[in-house]
Structure formats: structure tokens, C-alpha cells
Amino acid sequence: MTGGTAPHPTGDELLRILAALGNPHRLRIVATLAEGGRDYVSSLARRLGIGRPLLHMHLQRLEAAGLVTGSLEQAADGKAVKYVEVTPFAIGLTPEAVVRAAATITQEEKHMKESAK
């Protein structure tokens, strides 16, 4: 197991990571998890002072970027609880790294509304 995000991600991966971290709420989510360790969604929402649906959406983006990992577990009392924790990562952000990443950007088509029927 790697246990961390590679220092030289592809262009799309880097874009997802940067976009995910470029948001006050999401940055604070990562910071909170990095400091206090793993926590479950409802508790985390309370700590951050935001609603659960909102947190849920942000967590989705962070998971999609590979920055956090969620695992649905059974608490001691049998309740289903989803714990989430940060995935270790180390990204070096320099112009050279940007050049390398930009070379592998996949320009996915806008929406191609019902083409190729």
C-alpha cells in the first residue's frame, strides 16, 4: 500500500487536488482531520459549524481528489458510522511541476449533448 498521494500526479489529478484544496471549507476540513485525526461525518460537521449535506458534498470532492478516505464502520454499539481521515500527501508546487503536469491534461469534451446517437 502506498498510503499517500504521489508527488508527481497527472495533470488531471493535480487539477482535482488543487481545485479541491482551493476552497476555505475544504481546506479547513483537511486541516481539522489532519490535526485531530479521524472523525465521523456528523461530529465533523458540528466541529466545523456547517450542515451535514454540505459537508457531505465537500467530502465527496476531497475523496475524488484522493485527499481524504472515508470508511463506513460499525461502532461498538452496532451503529453504522462513517469515519473519514486524511490521506498523506506531499505535492511540490513549482513552475516546473506545473509544466510537467500540464502536459498530461485530458481535455474532456464539454458535454457533447446527445451526439453519436
Place this chain on the structure above:
Amino acid sequence: MTGGTAPHPTGDELLRILAALGNPHRLRIVATLAEGGRDYVSSLARRLGIGRPLLHMHLQRLEAAGLVTGSLEQAADGKAVKYVEVTPFAIGLTPEAVVRAAATITQEEKHMKESAK
């Protein structure tokens, strides 16, 4: 001479940097400038295949983040040309860095529509 962005920016600075870089066009802009060196706006727009108004907007965000620097110069023939180049930067992106940055996030009020008259 500073010549570069500090490796430990404030929370707001980091947010602006990440949000700026978390966009395909802007990432490619930085990459293109980092590779080919400085260039002027119209030329850059042609190289990237995007419109000048659009590029102008993206450059504003990149400048606001301190990632690129624009300078309006007089070309040899007297024409005013705006050259833009990348500002050297080196940001270490790790959970620890995020924790440090998140501590200094300035939560500016939404819009406070004419309150505190």
C-alpha cells in the same frame, strides 16, 4: 530581491494560489509561460487557442494570486505591449502545511447586504 512566492503563505494567500491553479486554462497558462518564457497577451492567447478577454480574466486571477507578473512595456516600434511572466514559486503541499495555513484563514463576511447602517 524576493523573486518568488514564499513556501509558507498565509491561509488566504494559499487559497488564492490553489484556486488559481486549480483550473485547466490557468494551469496551462502558467505552464506555457514557464516553458517559453515571457510573452505578450495577444500572442499568448493565440498560442493557447483562447480569446483575449478570457485570457485577460484568467491572468487577473493569476496576478492576484502572485503567480504571474505583467508589465506594460513599449516595444521597439513604440507600440504598447503587455508582457507577462511567471513568478517563481515553491509551495510544499502537505497536511501539515494545510494545518498551518488553515489557522490563518480570514473569513470575510459574505456580502453583509447593507447592514450596520
Place this chain on the structure above:
DNA sequence: TTGAGGTGTCAGCTTTGGCTGACAGGCAGC
């Protein structure tokens, strides 16, 4: 004067993102 090529900005559209309230289900314990 006209044309080409540079600069910037504005109005207006479409799309995305952010956010909330409400709903539905599962599993304790009272």
C-alpha cells in the same frame, strides 16, 4: 485615411459551485 495589431472593458449569457431544508432508512436505548 485606412488597416493591422496591440491594449483594455463592458453587457449578457450559460454553466458550475455552494448551500439549505426536507425526506427516508438503520440501529440502539428508554
Place this chain on the structure above:
DNA sequence: GCTGCCTGTCAGCCAAAGCTGACACCTCAA
């Protein structure tokens, strides 16, 4: 049973981002 706390997702609203076409200005060269 009911209550509480956890899970998820949905519809819908509103603000912000992204993008385009048109406009105005400047300077040089033909």
C-alpha cells in the same frame, strides 16, 4: 412503541465562475 443519532440523497435556490462578441482607444505602416 417512540426518541435520538447516525447514515445517505434529493429538489431547489442563489451566487460566482467561465466564456463570447462587441466596443473604444492607441500607434505604426502603407
